[in-house]
Amino acid sequence: MRGGVPMRDFDAVIFDMDGVVTQTARLHAAAWKDLFDHFLRARVADGHTPFPPFDAKEDYLAFVDGRPRHEGVRRFLAARGVQLPEGSPKDEPGAMSVHGLGAQKDGLFTSRMRRNGVAVFASTLALIRRLRERGVKTAVVTSSRNGREVLRIADVETLFDVRVDGIDTDALALEGKPHPAPFLRAAELLGVAPGRAIVIEDAISGVEAGRSGGFGLVVGVDRHGNRDALLAHGADVVVPDLGELDLETLDRHMRERREALLAWHVEQEGFDPAREHGMESIFTVGNGYLGVRGALDTPLPGSQADLFVAGVYDRKSAGRPYSEIEFIGDDRGDSVHSELVSVPFPFRVRLAVDGVPLSPAGTRCRMHRRTLDLQQGILHGYADYDTDTDRRVVVRTRRCASLSDLHLLLQEVTVTLVNHSSEVELDASLEDPDLKSNHPHLTRLDVAGADATLDVHRFTTQASRIEIVVASRTTLGGSDRGGVRWKVQEAIGRTLTFRRQVAVYTSADVADPLAVAMRRIQEMSWEDFDGEVAAHAARWKQVWKRADVRIPGSTATEQALRFNAYHLTSAADRDPRVSVGARALTGRAYEGHVFWDVELFKFPFYLYTFPDVARTLLLYRFNTLGGARRRAHALGFRGACYAWESTATGDDVTPRMIRLKSSGKEIPIFTGTQQVHVTAGVAHAIWRYWEATRDREFMRDAGVEILAETARFWASRCTLDAGLFHIRKVIGPDEYHHAVNDNAYTNWLARFNLERAAEAVEWMKRELASEWGAFAERIALSPGEPDGWTNTARALYCPAPNADGVIEQFEGFFDLEDYPLPREERFKAPISRLFDWERINRMKLIKQADVLMLLHLFPGAFPHDVMAANYHYYEPMTDHASSLSPGIHSAIAARIGLREEAERYWRESLWLDLSDRMGNNALGVHPACMGATWQALVFGFLGVHFEDSGPVRASWAASALPSKWKEVALTVNWRGRECVIHREREEPA
Amino acid sequence: MSLFPSILVPLDGSSGAARSLGCATWLASRLGARLHVLSATPRELPAREELERLHVPREHWSRVELHQASTYPEDAILDAISRYDCRLVVMTSRGAAAEARGAPSSGIAKVVGHVTQAVIERCAVPVLLLPPRYREVLPWERLLVPVSGGAESDEALVLAVHLADALGLEVHVAHVSDPDSKDEEFAVRTRYSDQLHHEYRAQLEELVSRALPALATAECCRVQAIQLGHGDIAGELVNIMSRDRVSVLVVGWHGIFVTGRAQVLRTLIPLLEAPVLLTKCVRPTRFQLKVGEDLE
Helix, strand or coil: CECCECCCCCCEEEEECECCCECCHHHHHHHHHHHHHHHHHHHHHCCCCCCCCCCCCHHHHHHHCCCCHHHHHHHHHHHCCCCCCCCCCCCCCCCCCHHHHHHHHHHHHHHHHHHHCCCECHHHHHHHHHHHHCCCEEEEECCCCCHHHHHHHHCCHHHCCEEECHHHHHHCCCCCCCCCHHHHHHHHHHCCCHHHEEEEECCHHHHHHHHHCCCCEEEEECCCCCHHHHHHCCCCEEECCHHHCCHHHHHHHHHHHHHHHHCCEEEEEECCHHHHHHHHHHCCEECCCEEECCCCCCCCCCCCCEEEEEEEEECCCCCCCCCCCCEECCCECECCCCEEEEEECCCCCEEEECCEECCCCCCCEEEEEEEEECCCCEEEEEEEEECCCCCEEEEEEEEEECCCCCCEEEEEEEEEECCCCEEEEEECCCCCCCHHHHCCCEEEECCCCCCCCCEEEEEEECCCCCEEEEEEEEEECCCCCEECEEEEEECCCCEEEEEEEEEEEECCCCCCHHHHHHHHHHCCCCCHHHHHHHHHHHHHHHHHHHHCEECCCCHHHHHHHHHHHHHHHHHCCCCCCCCCCCCCCCCCHHHHCECCHHHHHHHHHHHHHCHHHHHHHHHHHHHCHHHHHHHHHHHCCCCCCCCCCECCCCCCCCCCEEEECCCCCEEECCHHHHCCHHHHHHHHHHHHHHHHHCCHHHHHHHHHHHHHHHHHHHHHHCEEECCEEECCCECCCCCCCCCECCCHHHHHHHHHHHHHHHHHHHHHHHHCHHHHHHHHHHCCCCCCHHHHHHHHHHHECCCCCCCCCCCCCCCCHHHCEECCCCHHHCCCCCCHHHHCHHHHCCEECECCCCHHHHHHHCHHHCCHHHHHHHHHHHHHHECCCCCCHHHHHHHHHHHCCCHHHHHHHHHHHHCCCCCCCCCCHHHCCCHHHHHHHHHHHHHHHCCCEEECCEEECCCCHHHHCCCCCCEEEEEEEECCEEEEEEEECCCCC | CCCCCEEEEEECCCHHHHCHHHHHHHHHHHHCCEEEEEEECCCCCCHHHHHHHCCCCHHHHHHEEEEEECCCHHHHHHHHHHHCCCCEEEEECCCHHHHHHCCCCCCHHHCCCHHHHHHHHHCCCCEEEECCCCCCCCCCCEEEEECCCCHHHHHHHHHHHHHHHHHCCEEEEEEEECCCCHHHHHHHHHHHCCCCCCCHHHHHHHHHHHHCCCCCHHHHCCEEEEEEEECCHHHHHHHHHHHHCCCEEEEECCCCCCCCCHHHHHHHHHHCCCCEEEECCCCCCCEEECCCHHHC
């Protein structure tokens, strides 16, 4: 009972027949034995080598149980090394073919059955009757063509609303178990969604079918001592007999299973055009190299149906349809790599039935559902249509960006004609009818000579001159011929299946992307699709071994954390030429630029989950060191200063102004020249990486050089005044205040950078003495320079806590005017913040954690009371206009024992994208916020810090856990070891 | 909760319109529903006088709530549906104005008057339409639902089963294949020609079971007969209704008299003596992203 209303978690139960309802296994086994033994003896008589006879237990279970009979014949004979021609279903019994033997077995079985009758399992019948009394629909599914006769002889026909037997599956050309088609057919006839139905099976192939069909619960019946095998192949529950089950236990199992499923799926039901762009972001599939927004398979005219390729940028120009919601930034200087390029949608299909186009956005769609399977990285679509002439059509789709082949995209579309026969049209062309407007960076190139059965598109970016090839191969089930446009007359009840494999290559990857993409696609067949999907899912399985966070009993929290880990994983390539943009490859916001949030917000997740990704991200900074040097030089300093916004080369692509869409007003942007703390952020990440991995090779080849060049920058950026160094005219993490002096965060990070650089070169000099000379010469490091960094660090002014324990955010902050911050302006700052920038610069109003960010990065450096004093001082004046802010506030609040505040900020951060709390997920998800959420959990609620021996939890962590959590468990990687962090809840004493 | 907690009967003073009262009061009594009588009149009269003018039999006076409105009849009816939360409208196909003009020989007006047409097209709740040749036969015994597998007919079947369960009636289901549609013939020929265990009935059982996923087994048992017909749809339905002594025809339909299966209804309604319960498929545009703490 929930809320006083009795509710059931399932509507139907689908039973396998043999072994579950009826006891025909012995009859079948005896018939098989008669058949095969006679056949094998006859072969010996013909001079063949003798074979072991058919084993009615072992061979029965291994080769024939639960399978269509011709499949059973084929498998058993193959196991004995015998090959027969397939023959045809019309073959007479006894014909020397697979089908002939199958027909003979059928006759042997039928005569035995008629002679001996059919026994039933009384406990199963009792369960079925109880279910039906309570209004549960029942169906029986069997591969046997004798199914109905078996049921009739057993006198149990009337116990089932629906019966699907071998005759049905043959008539509809459905594949047999372990394919889920027979069970799905039963569910369809029952009128229930598979997720609301239970499958009960005793065969391995049957539980596999139930599992892959997406049924709500799969119950295995262990009559043969194969409990472990049933569980391993997909059974949720295994019982020795159905006498152990009743409606209540099934309901409980179903509910537990459903909650587990919910935690692994993000599902949208219904259609709301106003939220479609947001859904496109959320349902993006990606593998770090490719990101494809989750647009409908038939995108709406207004969809942002984009494919992004990591590292492929082009020149920005005014008027292109790239922008933030409220403003556009049409100035990006002269860089030819200033904007992430949108490539035409690679999953586009146009479907029509009897000439009527189908679209979930139309009025004739009964049901539309999009489900992201986080566990396997697959996006599923489901749409149930009625046309104006009552033609009902069900369209199921699935798609993924392969994690095992980063250049490969996979898509499957099935079309079922439910109550009519019709002509189905599928147009799989990837041609974008409005290329110029939707993909303005691209110029189409000729693909003369391409295979006509493929759909090949070749483009070049206009300024950066990167060639991009998208080659698509679509095949209709039953034919191995590729095609682009299909017209098929199909019968009622039948399902058409289309599969598409798409290869994407660019000239940044290979010399001849056209040839490579074509070759990759041509070498794939229809059957390869399953293998590619399986390989992809296997990679995701490996991901979750490291990245999963378990919070038993908190379904929604687990779901959201997995959603975050899914996107962080999908965002990360292993290519050191690219990094993760502010919205990764899920949307157009920030034009795919790389910011400080990579190292400060996303990096810890990668570092402690996938250290190889963390290394790659740092190598991106090494590969763009040239751009950072150029920027330092342009600003009048030495060394390397990383761009506030960078892309392929590391050169700065930060806009100098933005223009409000509403008024056309231009707002100057100072971050490009003043927000230099990103440089120290890179150094901070390098040091954390070194601590966590002791990766000497990385430090030798890249890390020390970055530390040295960035230290050089700080040494030249600091100005000496009255014996102390100062850093003037900067912007800290709080972007509401520009041209400030001695921003606490910046100065602390710069000092850390200087100190670690000196330490790193000393380490290299000591540990890699033979390479030191060449290194010092290459970067022109003078002998006294590291000492200069140390001296600068010692004399660098870093604001200390005042008498109240508060650290001044920057010089003069305490003297600014108070700003009474209304509650409604928090988390969703008004647009006036932008055009009121001069007034806001004079106010005590901050955008995001600034001093608190400093405390978060160096928790050991500040006592509890200082941390608390700063939280209480700055928190009320922060409007959290950045998605980066709530997670850090949550972490600090947890550390200082403000559990309710910590939970409040945690929720803001955790569900920022799924609940669209900032109202801007239409332009992409917020991976840095996801990283901040992870940090709030690990460093806030769990209070983890690292010592040489590994991660250490804070003693207070058990009482800081959110109120609804009973326990939490996750894995972190420390110096090559997987360390499990597990904490159970304890109430404070 | 009653299936139809409130029933609206629009009357216009004509004797024809008043014929709907017998059926409506019977339904209200059996379903425990409140009966609202609406009179669209330019001049409001005392209740007693108005009830007499509307030909409401005196024995029903205590059972009805009378409302008088001075706007256009169709607007008044639609407003009353909303205002009194009526879940069913019972009305004759043609009212006083149509009677005054005499029976037209062709067009929609031959089937329904303009007020009835407007109500059917514009309201979302079911309308029990009494055809021109309506003969009152109470109590009802069985309902007939033509099914096609489409959403509207599915919803009509669900409504019919609910109503039958509430009133203790049988439901008969019919699927009439149109000889002009190669589709249906194709379906029959390809699926059922050579399979021992399948008959036409099985196809209809599938259509019915698919339409009733949310109903309890006991309710589904109200479906007592499932049959397949061929030929002219309207004629075949009239034959079945006559043969099976059907009390009410339940039709799922979009409500517009010019598209889709409208022609069948336009042919059918003048031929019927039993009422037709017209129901629309109302699909709320629901959107849900299944995330957040509500999951817990």
